[in-house]
Amino acid sequence: MDDRRQIKALATLLDQTGRLIAVAGHERGLHPVQWSALRYFARVSGAAATVNGLAAFQGSTPGPASRTVQALVVKRLVRMTPDAEDRRRKVIVPTPDGRKALKSDPLERLVDLLADLPPYNRAALADTLEHLVVALQAQNDPDALRLSDTVESAA
Amino acid sequence: MNAHILVIDDDAEIRETVTLALTKSRYRVTAISDAAEAMETLADNPDISVVVTDVWMPGQTGVQLLKSLKALGAEAPRVVLMTGAGRQTPIEITSALGEMHGAVTTLIKPFGLADLRNAVATAIDFQKQLKSAK
Numbered sequence: 001m002d003d004r005r006q007i008k009a010l011a012t013l014l015d016q017t018g019r020l021i022a023v024a025g026h027e028r029g030l031h032p033v034q035w036s037a038l039r040y041f042a043r044v045s046g047a048a049a050t051v052n053g054l055a056a057f058q059g060s061t062p063g064p065a066s067r068t069v070q071a072l073v074v075k076r077l078v079r080m081t082p083d084a085e086d087r088r089r090k091v092i093v094p095t096p097d098g099r100k101a102l103k104s105d106p107l108e109r110l111v112d113l114l115a116d117l118p119p120y121n122r123a124a125l126a127d128t129l130e131h132l133v134v135a136l137q138a139q140n141d142p143d144a145l146r147l148s149d150t151v152e153s154a155a
Numbered sequence: 156m157n158a159h160i161l162v163i164d165d166d167a168e169i170r171e172t173v174t175l176a177l178t179k180s181r182y183r184v185t186a187i188s189d190a191a192e193a194m195e196t197l198a199d200n201p202d203i204s205v206v207v208t209d210v211w212m213p214g215q216t217g218v219q220l221l222k223s224l225k226a227l228g229a230e231a232p233r234v235v236l237m238t239g240a241g242r243q244t245p246i247e248i249t250s251a252l253g254e255m256h257g258a259v260t261t262l263i264k265p266f267g268l269a270d271l272r273n274a275v276a277t278a279i280d281f282q283k284q285l286k287s288a289k
Binding site for chain 1: 210211219240242245247248263264
């Protein structure tokens with residue numbers, strides 16, 4: 001597939017796949033970025049379990065991260081609580097409803113689809129996505145190209 | 156015998172803090188500042204079962220190291236990544252790439268020492284399971 005028209009069709013397919021994944025990510029009235037935040041707070045603790053920690057994780061700034069946390073608080077999926085290691089600090093933790101919601105995380109359906117692929121196809125997809133995500137990210141952060149030498153040599 | 160851990164971070168303060176915490180937990184620790192020295196250190200210390208490494212370092216990144224470790228096959232130590240804010244690349248991407256290449260987990264700086272100990276214990280369990288499955 002070296003004809004540019006065919007490659008453009010491939011790009012369109014990839015773009016559409018991203019949109020379908022994003023639509024699936026709107027489960028339970030949560031936006032994909034809110035699902036990402038809920039997953040994040042389920043895996044971190046201490047100083048990382050804060051608005052600033054979420055902002056660094058998602059590559060955003062404290063403003064949007066704070067709005068994401070507020071939306072999750074309103075939906076009663078996370079709550080603020082004093083940190084066990086430092087009582088002066090408030091950390092964000094999933095509520096029981098938040099942990100229950102994670103059991104129907106839309107990302108798991110994507111995991112199931114990928115798990116159905118033969119290992120060779122999955123490895124090829126991993127290489128391709130690694131190349132794309134690092135090359136796209138390098139438009140904002142030239143250091144991103146250095147993150148993976150496979151991408152560096154292919155770029 | 157207590158597990159032998161290799162700690163890699165170009166930041167001396169983090170390297171020393173992690174080394175001290177793991178030593179207090181009775182692990183044997185070797186610490187280096189450059190991922191490029193990791194393969195030689197592993198060859199000299201074949202009993203190292205877990206590597207705790209920073210992602211962003213001059214020379215070689217933690218993700219590049221993970222790829223190099225694949226060459227060791229089943230004998231490769233388990234890897235715990237450490238990464239922090241201050242980069243344009245979201246940690247979500249760095250963490251996913253690392254875990255796709257076999258990292259057991261990614262510790263997000265600043266992390267608690269309890270999280271560090273849990274991550275290392277999980278990595279050691281993984282390594283034991285792999286060796287017993289051989």
